[in-house]
Amino acid sequence: MTRDLPTHLSRADRPAQLLVAEDDQRLLASLADLLRGAGHTVTAALGGPAACEALDNQDFDLALLDLHMPEIDGYEVMAHAQDIQPHCGVIVISGESTFTSVSRALRRGALDYVKKPFAPDELLETVRNVLGQRSLIRDHAKVQHRLKKSEALHRYLVNSSPDIVFVLDKAGRICFINNKVNSLLGYTPTDLIGEHFGRLLDEQDITRGTYALQDASVSADNPRTLEVRMKTRGSRRANRHFEVTAFPIDPDTWPHTNDPEERAIGQRARIYGTARDVTERKEAEAFINFQAYHDLLTRLPNRALFKDRLNLAITQARRNSQKLAVMFLDLDRFKVINDTLGHAMGDRLLQAVTRRLEECLRRGDTLSRFGGDEFTLLLPAIHGKEDARQIANKLIRALQPPFQLGDHEVFVGISIGIAVFPDAGDSLDQLIQNADIAMYHVKGKGKGDYRFYSDTMSIDTANRLSLERDLRLALDRDELRVHYQPQVCANTNRIVGLEALVRWQHPERGLLYPPDFLPLAEETKLIDDLSERVLAKACHQVGQWIHDGHDDLRLAVNLSPIQVEHPRFVHTLMEQLRTYQFPPHNLEIEITENVIMNDLEQISQKLRELADYGVRIAIDDFGTGYSSLNYLHRLPIHTLKVDQSFIRGIRNSEDGACIVNAIVAMAHGLKLEIVAEGVETDAQLCYLRQLGCHQVQGFFYGPAQPAEFIRRSLGRDRLAQNVTAV
Numbered sequence: 001m002t003r004d005l006p007t008h009l010s011r012a013d014r015p016a017q018l019l020v021a022e023d024d025q026r027l028l029a030s031l032a033d034l035l036r037g038a039g040h041t042v043t044a045a046l047g048g049p050a051a052c053e054a055l056d057n058q059d060f061d062l063a064l065l066d067l068h069m070p071e072i073d074g075y076e077v078m079a080h081a082q083d084i085q086p087h088c089g090v091i092v093i094s095g096e097s098t099f100t101s102v103s104r105a106l107r108r109g110a111l112d113y114v115k116k117p118f119a120p121d122e123l124l125e126t127v128r129n130v131l132g133q134r135s136l137i138r139d140h141a142k143v144q145h146r147l148k149k150s151e152a153l154h155r156y157l158v159n160s161s162p163d164i165v166f167v168l169d170k171a172g173r174i175c176f177i178n179n180k181v182n183s184l185l186g187y188t189p190t191d192l193i194g195e196h197f198g199r200l201l202d203e204q205d206i207t208r209g210t211y212a213l214q215d216a217s218v219s220a221d222n223p224r225t226l227e228v229r230m231k232t233r234g235s236r237r238a239n240r241h242f243e244v245t246a247f248p249i250d251p252d253t254w255p256h257t258n259d260p261e262e263r264a265i266g267q268r269a270r271i272y273g274t275a276r277d278v279t280e281r282k283e284a285e286a287f288i289n290f291q292a293y294h295d296l297l298t299r300l301p302n303r304a305l306f307k308d309r310l311n312l313a314i315t316q317a318r319r320n321s322q323k324l325a326v327m328f329l330d331l332d333r334f335k336v337i338n339d340t341l342g343h344a345m346g347d348r349l350l351q352a353v354t355r356r357l358e359e360c361l362r363r364g365d366t367l368s369r370f371g372g373d374e375f376t377l378l379l380p381a382i383h384g385k386e387d388a389r390q391i392a393n394k395l396i397r398a399l400q401p402p403f404q405l406g407d408h409e410v411f412v413g414i415s416i417g418i419a420v421f422p423d424a425g426d427s428l429d430q431l432i433q434n435a436d437i438a439m440y441h442v443k444g445k446g447k448g449d450y451r452f453y454s455d456t457m458s459i460d461t462a463n464r465l466s467l468e469r470d471l472r473l474a475l476d477r478d479e480l481r482v483h484y485q486p487q488v489c490a491n492t493n494r495i496v497g498l499e500a501l502v503r504w505q506h507p508e509r510g511l512l513y514p515p516d517f518l519p520l521a522e523e524t525k526l527i528d529d530l531s532e533r534v535l536a537k538a539c540h541q542v543g544q545w546i547h548d549g550h551d552d553l554r555l556a557v558n559l560s561p562i563q564v565e566h567p568r569f570v571h572t573l574m575e576q577l578r579t580y581q582f583p584p585h586n587l588e589i590e591i592t593e594n595v596i597m598n599d600l601e602q603i604s605q606k607l608r609e610l611a612d613y614g615v616r617i618a619i620d621d622f623g624t625g626y627s628s629l630n631y632l633h634r635l636p637i638h639t640l641k642v643d644q645s646f647i648r649g650i651r652n653s654e655d656g657a658c659i660v661n662a663i664v665a666m667a668h669g670l671k672l673e674i675v676a677e678g679v680e681t682d683a684q685l686c687y688l689r690q691l692g693c694h695q696v697q698g699f700f701y702g703p704a705q706p707a708e709f710i711r712r713s714l715g716r717d718r719l720a721q722n723v724t725a726v
């Protein structure tokens with residue numbers, strides 16, 4: 001069995017271990033003495049068997065063997081020594097000096113040969129030479145061993161490095177690349193050796209990447225660090241991101257090597273580099289970035305990104321003297337759908353709405369989710385209002401078809417406020433705020449429409465805030481008043497109905513009218529409270545007059561779209577009537593066409609319920625909203641209120657009068673009652689009378705007045721013309 005080399009390698013600086021084998025007892029003793037005298041440690045073996053035994057048990061640096069020994073001769077011992085201790089050198093000593101025996105011994109591995117009789121000095125000299133030679137061989141083996149270990153270690157380190165390690169030549173071709181390129185990009189190193197580094201780069205990074213890694217641009221003072229995308233083999237996986245660091249190589253310092261291939265690399269090598277895979281970090285950064293600037297549900301830009309883009313667009317529009325439009329979009333009825341069908345459905349609806357809206361836009365437009373069911377839209381570089389108007393119409397139309405949410409078919413409309421730069425504001429905040437104000441004016445008027453911002457809509461922000469605070473207080477302090485405008489039968493001049501119109505007795509600003517505070521009440525959701533108070537006061541007041549004998553007196557109340565859309569609208573209204581013991585058939589609710597058209601299904605069901613209780617339904621501002629006359633005979637409608645603008649038309653133009661003719665004729669055909677609003681002149685009254693429109697309301701008979709005033713008027717049997725007293 002061969003003994004291990006390492007023990008042998010560790011024999012530095014100790015006396016050499018010698019084995020002397022000789023079958024002549026005397027000669028053996030004198031040889032041993034001679035060698036010991038020279039400082040060696042000697043084991044004397046008398047004959048071949050003893051020598052083999054010694055070799056089995058002990059390590060030797062050198063064996064001096066007599067060739068001719070009985071039983072086991074020197075050749076056999078030498079063979080055994082080579083078997084078991086190949087590092088142990090052998091010198092043969094023999095009386096034979098023929099060429100054959102010398103060459104045989106040397107061929108079998110003997111390092112030298114000493115002929116008997118020998119001179120002691122000659123023997124010691126030979127031993128010294130052989131030991132010196134052995135020591136050199138040992139040292140060399142040691143160095144080789146260390147080199148091998150170190151090479152293996154470095155190869156292991158390079159190949160198991162988490163980074164791609166590469167060496168490029170002057171022209172940017174790959175001279176070396178480690179195995180990591182396989183697990184990260186799918187190439188084997190042999191695929192790439194000799195290829196230009198640019199082959200690995202993503203098309204978008206080739207110019208930048210190759211420029212940065214050009215031989216001349218990388219120096220010891222200027223190592224390169226850059227981020228590039230690299231292609232994966234085939235197109236199965238997405239390209240990955242790497243942080244590349246490159247250093248120059250001085251070919252003179254390339255390690256000396258006997259391997260011609262490695263030497264050739266050393267001569268060509270100019271750049272050494274590592275490429276660290278930073279894909280995950282990049283993806284995380286991209287996600288965080290996306291999250292910071294987008295709404296995750298709809299994947300639209302969020303408020304921050306919208307503002308950023310708007311800022312840029314304003315700068316550009318200012319520089320090029322162009323216009324731009326900001327739209328504030330608010331979904332109608334979203335809250336009701338969300339509350340009724342749940343948030344998951346609400347989310348799906350928002351996503352579906354987003355898709356439809358996006359289909360209406362150009363590439364440069366920015367649609368963003370501003371929060372909840374609010375969106376903002378930036379239309380940069382428009383020619384004028386007409387462009388914005390077209391888009392607004394397109395958006396409204398896009399949302400008209402129903403949305404299918406699971407088993408539910410839902411309708412959702414949109415109210416749009418538009419602010420055009422620079423007329424409606426020349427700063428980001430102004431434009432957004434004014435578009436918002438314009439949007440609330442749409443909401444106040446029945447939704448599902450668009451409006452451009454105009455200065456008359458604006459109540460400056462501070463003013464708005466204080467007004468909002470005051471409005472909350474007004475509810476607590478009972479500052480709301482209800483005035484009543486008579487609805488008069490033009491034939492008899494008798495009051496047949498009273499329209500309740502809210503007023504606000506503001507402690508400092510005096511008497512405020514609905515346009516001054518109703519949009520704000522809608523915006524701040526105070527409208528529910530406000531309407532409840534108005535209805536309560538009106539039911540209480542008019543209820544008393546009814547009980548006092550005006551049995552047929554009709555109370556007309558305006559309802560805000562928000563109220564009507566509330567799922568418990570019918571229940572709440574009927575509760576109130578019961579509380580004030582107000583007869584339902586004396587109540588007429590006024591709603592606009594837009595409210596109906598926004599959600600025909602839902603609203604018609606509610607109106608039918610109310611009609612079943614006896615409540616009357618009037619369409620306010622008839623003719624000014626969506627005119628899908630279809631709904632008229634499908635819904636339990638009792639009264640059409642002809643809008644004031646048409647009544648004014650009687651005086652101004654024939655067209656206006658024509659519309660009134662048509663409305664009145666249609667109402668007669670459908671057996672609906674008709675009330676003309678805004679009658680101010682005798683001429684208008686005469687015209688309406690002649691048409692057969694007998695119920696009128698307007699300044700001709702007087703504006704809305706406080707209850708006390710109306711009570712006195714009711715007291716008279718017939719109302720004198722023009723009750724605009726006091």
Ligand SMILES: Nc1nc2c(ncn2[C@@H]2O[C@@H]3COP(=O)(O)O[C@H]4[C@@H](O)[C@H](n5cnc6c(=O)[nH]c(N)nc65)O[C@@H]4COP(=O)(O)O[C@H]3[C@H]2O)c(=O)[nH]1
Pocket residue numbers: 485500501502513514515518531534558559560590620621644677678679680697698699700703704
């Ligand atoms: N130029 C002119 N105007 C006339 C004439 N006759 C009446 N008016 C005015 O026209 C409006 C008629 O009410 P509306 O169309 O329902 O329009 C109402 C209604 O939509 C809303 N509103 C009023 N009170 C309430 C309320 O209690 N609740 C709700 N939700 N809305 C209300 O505010 C709107 C405005 O109300 P008001 O400012 O009181 O204005 C009233 C009334 O004062 C006339 O001969 N000439």
